[in-house]
Amino acid sequence: MTIEKITIDCTVNHTAHSIRAYPMARLLDVLREGLRLTGMKEGCGEGECGACSVLLNGELVNSCLVPVAQVSGANITTIEGIAAGDQLHAVQQSFLTHGGAQCGICTPGMVLAAISLLERNPNPTEADVRTGLAGNLCRCTGYMKIFAAVVEACQK
Amino acid sequence: MSTNQTQIVGQSIQRKEGRDKVTGAMRYVDDLLFPEMWFGATVRSPIARGRIRSIEFTGNLPWHEFTIVTAKDISGQNCTALILDDQPCLADKFVNHAEEPVVLLAHPDKYLLEEARRAVKIDIEPLPALFTMDDALNQTEIIWGDDNVFKTFLVEKGNVDDVWASADFIVEGEYETGAQEQLYIEPNGMIAMANADDGVTVWGSLQCPYYVHKALLKLFGLPPDKVRVIQAATGGGFGGKEEYPSMIAGHAALLAWKAGKPVKLIYDRAEDMAATTKRHPSRTRHRTAVNKDGKLLAMDIEFVIDGGAYATLSSVVLSRGTIHAAGPYACDNVRVRSKAVATNHPPHGAFRGFGAPQSIFALERHLNKVAATVGLRPEELRRRNFLHEGQTTATGQVIREKLDLDGLLTRALELSDYHAKKERFAEHNATNATQKKGIGFATFLHGAGFTGSGERFLESVVGIEATATGNVCILVASTEIGQGTNTILSQIAAEALRLDYEMIELAQPDTANVPNSGPTVASRTCMIVGKLVESAALGLKQTLVQSGLLTDDYSLDEWRQACAIYIAEHGALKSFSKYEAPPNIFWNDETYQGDAYGAYAWAVYVAEVTVNLVTYETRVDDFVALQEVGKVINPVLAAGQIEGGVAQAIGYALYENVVWDNGTMRNNQMTNYIMPTSEDLPPIRVFFEENPYTYGPSGAKGIGELPMDGPAPAILNAIESAIGVRVNCIPLLPETLMKVMNA
Numbered sequence A: 001m002t003i004e005k006i007t008i009d010c011t012v013n014h015t016a017h018s019i020r021a022y023p024m025a026r027l028l029d030v031l032r033e034g035l036r037l038t039g040m041k042e043g044c045g046e047g048e049c050g051a052c053s054v055l056l057n058g059e060l061v062n063s064c065l066v067p068v069a070q071v072s073g074a075n076i077t078t079i080e081g082i083a084a085g086d087q088l089h090a091v092q093q094s095f096l097t098h099g100g101a102q103c104g105i106c107t108p109g110m111v112l113a114a115i116s117l118l119e120r121n122p123n124p125t126e127a128d129v130r131t132g133l134a135g136n137l138c139r140c141t142g143y144m145k146i147f148a149a150v151v152e153a154c155q156k
Numbered sequence B: 001m002s003t004n005q006t007q008i009v010g011q012s013i014q015r016k017e018g019r020d021k022v023t024g025a026m027r028y029v030d031d032l033l034f035p036e037m038w039f040g041a042t043v044r045s046p047i048a049r050g051r052i053r054s055i056e057f058t059g060n061l062p063w064h065e066f067t068i069v070t071a072k073d074i075s076g077q078n079c080t081a082l083i084l085d086d087q088p089c090l091a092d093k094f095v096n097h098a099e100e101p102v103v104l105l106a107h108p109d110k111y112l113l114e115e116a117r118r119a120v121k122i123d124i125e126p127l128p129a130l131f132t133m134d135d136a137l138n139q140t141e142i143i144w145g146d147d148n149v150f151k152t153f154l155v156e157k158g159n160v161d162d163v164w165a166s167a168d169f170i171v172e173g174e175y176e177t178g179a180q181e182q183l184y185i186e187p188n189g190m191i192a193m194a195n196a197d198d199g200v201t202v203w204g205s206l207q208c209p210y211y212v213h214k215a216l217l218k219l220f221g222l223p224p225d226k227v228r229v230i231q232a233a234t235g236g237g238f239g240g241k242e243e244y245p246s247m248i249a250g251h252a253a254l255l256a257w258k259a260g261k262p263v264k265l266i267y268d269r270a271e272d273m274a275a276t277t278k279r280h281p282s283r284t285r286h287r288t289a290v291n292k293d294g295k296l297l298a299m300d301i302e303f304v305i306d307g308g309a310y311a312t313l314s315s316v317v318l319s320r321g322t323i324h325a326a327g328p329y330a331c332d333n334v335r336v337r338s339k340a341v342a343t344n345h346p347p348h349g350a351f352r353g354f355g356a357p358q359s360i361f362a363l364e365r366h367l368n369k370v371a372a373t374v375g376l377r378p379e380e381l382r383r384r385n386f387l388h389e390g391q392t393t394a395t396g397q398v399i400r401e402k403l404d405l406d407g408l409l410t411r412a413l414e415l416s417d418y419h420a421k422k423e424r425f426a427e428h429n430a431t432n433a434t435q436k437k438g439i440g441f442a443t444f445l446h447g448a449g450f451t452g453s454g455e456r457f458l459e460s461v462v463g464i465e466a467t468a469t470g471n472v473c474i475l476v477a478s479t480e481i482g483q484g485t486n487t488i489l490s491q492i493a494a495e496a497l498r499l500d501y502e503m504i505e506l507a508q509p510d511t512a513n514v515p516n517s518g519p520t521v522a523s524r525t526c527m528i529v530g531k532l533v534e535s536a537a538l539g540l541k542q543t544l545v546q547s548g549l550l551t552d553d554y555s556l557d558e559w560r561q562a563c564a565i566y567i568a569e570h571g572a573l574k575s576f577s578k579y580e581a582p583p584n585i586f587w588n589d590e591t592y593q594g595d596a597y598g599a600y601a602w603a604v605y606v607a608e609v610t611v612n613l614v615t616y617e618t619r620v621d622d623f624v625a626l627q628e629v630g631k632v633i634n635p636v637l638a639a640g641q642i643e644g645g646v647a648q649a650i651g652y653a654l655y656e657n658v659v660w661d662n663g664t665m666r667n668n669q670m671t672n673y674i675m676p677t678s679e680d681l682p683p684i685r686v687f688f689e690e691n692p693y694t695y696g697p698s699g700a701k702g703i704g705e706l707p708m709d710g711p712a713p714a715i716l717n718a719i720e721s722a723i724g725v726r727v728n729c730i731p732l733l734p735e736t737l738m739k740v741m742n743a
């Protein structure tokens, strides 16, 4: 039995897309290879690191675990859709000011996780931030500067 | 009048490439796409040691569509050139460790490629393998050279054997550390283009472009100008992308050459963890003579590391571990005997700290035992033995800088509220049966730059070029891997030339374009390369002054004008600077005596823990990291380095366990190899003291590796203070602690 490609209609970063892909293709690959949105990264491919995070209908998900068939009709935001033109999002600016990005490989996922956290909880305590970001691994920063960035961003 | 009088060095200026990192615009190797690009895969040995009998291409696959490479396709020397060139690029007749590369495949369809990788069957006749340092030392099999020993060092100061008889106490101890995975979040990867006309070009995730360059030259037997290595943005290295990328670059290039197509070879996490290097496991034995006042009379140290199946960098890792083994203490009689041995593990390699975290762990645990034996507090024992200006280290290096370890210790204990907490915890522990609290510390040093004569041999060169607009480009092979190379080198150049930070940029590390400023390792980029950037920058200015185009005091406009005129007349304005050792630095490679490092960073780290006696879990509740690092170039970046290193070292101490099974890593996934998450770490409180180093740029020393050294012993010292039980191995997992406590 051969599996056929299907067409999936969805919105990515406010633009409507019609994507041809195998139903079980990972959202990660479809976005990175098909749409050339390479901001999200593959750190583990098994839902552990969060480097592949995107917002799916406003919820933070690991795109390496999402079969593309599941995003039909969905609204997807990737890191490329966060800044408004040249205007950085407050979280992005705060990551810059506080040194929240070092090698930068976890940063797109981390920024999306922070944004998603602040949407659910606009005034998080440091403990909330720690829990909210626990699905995103960073090997460079030890997280301290990321906490500082998130706490400052919510004061804006 | 000068326009730009504000200090740039010492400011927390934003990371140069930060914007691209927070917007996702930064391109890492897996983000690059080439026309007609194929994908590559590596078929590896399933067992640790054996003789290759046959290679079969099974299954119903269109094998004729694949490019297949084995050792026979190598035109040059079949090695991954490094120090001894003993590691093959592809195993030929024998395999010496599990996951050793044997066959390479390339195909345009990466899904089919993965199927094919599984369908290659390598038949290997097993040979007996070695997996422990003791078996290697006892020579139960000879697997490398004549005696399974990659390298031996002997450091001798005074004569320890004269002392034992007169000592009040002799204290012995044995300490072990495990392997640790670097776990950069971006796995290794390379893209290659290669053919007879153009030679070999690779783009990749790497720390040391010229290491890869050297390896490709040997592998293909090409002249230097036919090999080009370009660093793509690199998502973390920590040493894990120091030597192994040379292997991957070789593989990608062999495939590209044979396929006639660009080939992208990216490891997935499981492959990266199972096949690439890790921190060397170690065992250290201490025998220490001390008098009743707590004065160290003799330190006899035996340090062994497991190098894995090939020599790779083990000799150098051993060297750094050996030199740091006696710590920041003055003792007249020291003997360090060390060995790097061969086993059939995948070769262990560079990892932040490079041998020092292992030997410092042993020493800082051992000194607490010495203190307890003598009846002194751990801080008091150290105070009685700290190095001072004018005294000598184990290698006989005279400390010529102002050094106040006493002051550093006092401040760290104050910042952590050590004494008050110690009392409070004693009360708490007396009444609480399951939650035990403790506090402990470690005092240590870390040498910056290559060891001994290393920097002399490297002869690093840095270039700097001005454009007609007066902007300046720094030409170095030193790579940005997250640690801040781009930012701090720009700050140093801007400061030296009194230009705006925005006027400085770094050329992409590309061996066709930048001189060899040496590898990005050994905490050398800021101190050594930074100093060269500073002098190359001053050379640029000097050229303009000598041409009469600039006076010593200039405005930005005058600078721009001078550059424009000079370039119109001469075509280009460039300046190069080459490493010269500071005066009074001498090292004897034969006796292992002398000035091991130009400068050391000094530190005291304090950890506070809670040990849960129901689950046997240890939690670090607070962490103070105080260090003297010369001038801090960028406080936010520097603190970020320390915090990240401490986090990695907390993982090393408590969580990160490589499970070996006949030489294969069994937990090669992030699901079961546990690194700290944001929920696992204490507040990491970082403090600096500045004591400018004459030969560093604006007085800076190296800091990158330092934070890896202190946390593990500080945490285990804290655990001992909490539960009164001595544990001397890491990682200290709950199951290990349970066993120890129930023994």
Ligand code: FES
Residues within 6 Å of the ligand: A041, A042, A043, A044, A045, A046, A047, A048, A049, A050, A051, A052, A053, A062, A063, A064, A065
């Ligand atoms: S790549 Fe998706 S969670 Fe790691």
Ligand code: FES
Residues within 6 Å of the ligand: A100, A101, A102, A103, A104, A105, A106, A107, A137, A138, A139, A140, A141, B185, B235, B236, B482
């Ligand atoms: S910045 Fe490197 S992994 Fe987070």
